[in-house]
Amino acid sequence: MLLQTNTKKIQSKLADYCRTGELTLTTEVNQKHVHHYRRLVYNIIDDMLQSAFPIFYEFVDTKLWDEIVNTFFSTHACQTPHVWKVPGEFYQYACDNNLKEKYNLPFLEDLLLFEWIELDIHTMKDEEFPAYKAKGNWSDDILVVNPEYRILSVKYPVHTTAPSTIDVNNPGQYFILIYREPKKGSVQFLDISILFALTIEKIEEEKTITEITDELQTVFSFQDKAFAQEQIINFCKDLQQKDFVLGFKK
Amino acid sequence: MTQVKKMKSIQGKTGIGFRKDFAEEFLNENILQPNFIEVAPENWIDMGGYWKRIFDKVTEQYPLTCHGLSLSIGSPDELDWDFLKKLKVFLKQYKVKIYSEHLSYAKCDNAHLYDLLPIPFRDDAVNHIIERIKTVQDFLEQKIAIENVSYYTAVAAEMDEPTFISNIVNGADCNLLLDVNNVYVNAFNHKYDAKEFIKKLPLDKVAYIHMAGHLQVEEDLIIDTHGKNIIDPVFDLFDYTTRLIKPVPVLLERDFNFPEFNELQGELNRLQKICNNVWTPQHAATN
Numbered sequence: 001m002l003l004q005t006n007t008k009k010i011q012s013k014l015a016d017y018c019r020t021g022e023l024t025l026t027t028e029v030n031q032k033h034v035h036h037y038r039r040l041v042y043n044i045i046d047d048m049l050q051s052a053f054p055i056f057y058e059f060v061d062t063k064l065w066d067e068i069v070n071t072f073f074s075t076h077a078c079q080t081p082h083v084w085k086v087p088g089e090f091y092q093y094a095c096d097n098n099l100k101e102k103y104n105l106p107f108l109e110d111l112l113l114f115e116w117i118e119l120d121i122h123t124m125k126d127e128e129f130p131a132y133k134a135k136g137n138w139s140d141d142i143l144v145v146n147p148e149y150r151i152l153s154v155k156y157p158v159h160t161t162a163p164s165t166i167d168v169n170n171p172g173q174y175f176i177l178i179y180r181e182p183k184k185g186s187v188q189f190l191d192i193s194i195l196f197a198l199t200i201e202k203i204e205e206e207k208t209i210t211e212i213t214d215e216l217q218t219v220f221s222f223q224d225k226a227f228a229q230e231q232i233i234n235f236c237k238d239l240q241q242k243d244f245v246l247g248f249k250k
Numbered sequence: 251m252t253q254v255k256k257m258k259s260i261q262g263k264t265g266i267g268f269r270k271d272f273a274e275e276f277l278n279e280n281i282l283q284p285n286f287i288e289v290a291p292e293n294w295i296d297m298g299g300y301w302k303r304i305f306d307k308v309t310e311q312y313p314l315t316c317h318g319l320s321l322s323i324g325s326p327d328e329l330d331w332d333f334l335k336k337l338k339v340f341l342k343q344y345k346v347k348i349y350s351e352h353l354s355y356a357k358c359d360n361a362h363l364y365d366l367l368p369i370p371f372r373d374d375a376v377n378h379i380i381e382r383i384k385t386v387q388d389f390l391e392q393k394i395a396i397e398n399v400s401y402y403t404a405v406a407a408e409m410d411e412p413t414f415i416s417n418i419v420n421g422a423d424c425n426l427l428l429d430v431n432n433v434y435v436n437a438f439n440h441k442y443d444a445k446e447f448i449k450k451l452p453l454d455k456v457a458y459i460h461m462a463g464h465l466q467v468e469e470d471l472i473i474d475t476h477g478k479n480i481i482d483p484v485f486d487l488f489d490y491t492t493r494l495i496k497p498v499p500v501l502l503e504r505d506f507n508f509p510e511f512n513e514l515q516g517e518l519n520r521l522q523k524i525c526n527n528v529w530t531p532q533h534a535a536t537n
Contacts, residue, residue, distance in 0.1 A: 002374055002377040002378040002381060003326050003374050003375060003378040004372075004374040007326075007370050007372055007374050007375055007406070008326040010370055010405060010406050011324075011325075011326050011355060011358055011367070011369070011370065011405075012326065012358055012359055014358075014367055014368075014405060015355075015358030015359060015361070015363060015367060016358075016359070018363055018365070018367065019361065019363070025405075028370075028405055028406040029403045029404075029405055029406075030402070030403035030404065033402045033403050033439075033468075033471055034402070034403045036402045036467070036471070036473065037365070037367060037402065037403075040365050040473075041363050041364065041365045044364045044365055045364065076361075077359065077360050077361035077362075078361055078362040078363075078364075079360075079361075079362070080362065081292055081319075081320035081330060081333045081357075081362060082292050082293070082295065082296065082320070083292070083293075083319075083362075083364045084293065085296075086364075122299055122300065123296075123297055123298065123299060123301065124298050124299065125296055125297070125298040126298035126299065126302060127298075148298075148299070180299055184300065185299040185300030185301075185303065186300070
């Protein structure tokens, strides 16, 4: 390292000031103008998080938002060189530091995850789409699905209900299918039941719907297995219309 | 149009910073017609889906230059090799001939800051940065261009700015991206003569020029915002600069507060006119 300790310390102090707002440099900088660095750096993070988490930003008052963002930026060392990926680090930071308890917002992690994944799916690297045929047997052929998706399991209905009206005393189990529509690249999300979440999981394991229905019979004890299978097929047909189910394995 | 356009040289030509904010309009209309486009690779590496398609479409039509944000060449931290590997693939994939970065640091103590902090103008910083630029150039297998940045406070400086820049550019044998607006901004902020400053730079190393608008936020301070039109004195300084250097690509930076495309094209036209006035006869004579 050709950089001397003193120079390194000065650089570190300026960077630290930009992250925390606490200036420890004195004669080394112009005291009148140095605050612009803190302002500019902070605004980049603040703007990025506001645009990534619009629902949460709308919900919280400005003072709390500022406190959360300021604490995040001053205590978390952002690792990604891509500023548009910082919201993912922010979500992880909220989980690691249990912000939902700290701020008494039980749905916080679910909401941040939902908002972040929507962005993440939109920008994620292109996945290779598997080969498939358009026609097949819905019961006995293996279905092929769009690989650009995630299924989220959340305790609060952050995808259907405004944060201010979520009943925090009644957590449940909700599943959200979020995927990138292949033609336009827009992100779609669907509220799905646990039955259908498990169905998609088993389609990924290359099981036919007949096999899936048999396996899920042990979980759900269907009164009418044929009807259940029909419901699963109808769900998959609907997903084909929505460009999630692509077709049938060749 | 597209392939022919891509094959043309961009020396002495004007381009524009390509932004997602106006991407669709840019591709769908024919009003804004730069000779090349520039992007920050950090904003496109690892990007898929809709934006990847847009990017592939626009890079099929226009020559591409890249202007980095996160290399943090002046940082005390180690170089980010994971990032550099991705960067190299990206530059090769899109056949980027000009890759530039800021003479600043954007990461320190293992934390990214996503903005450009001023480096102390000191000998040890010069030597440190020279080594880093050489390392990066060796790895990327191409020269990089280093940009003079605008700054709002000097930081524990022990030499003047042109000496700092010249020592680095000459020592690393890299190119210089001369941001004319930054010279204007710094001359105002730090009270020096912009033309004298430019004359002290290693002008034979200038490979690229940036032009932009700025914002005066205090009586004695201008911030380099890229959010306004270029002002006349910066055009004048550009005209002055072009007379001192060989033809290079000239980029108009506009990052927000976008005017109508006609207005942006007007700025490009004005820049191109200056380029043509100064460079075309000389260029023709030397080719």
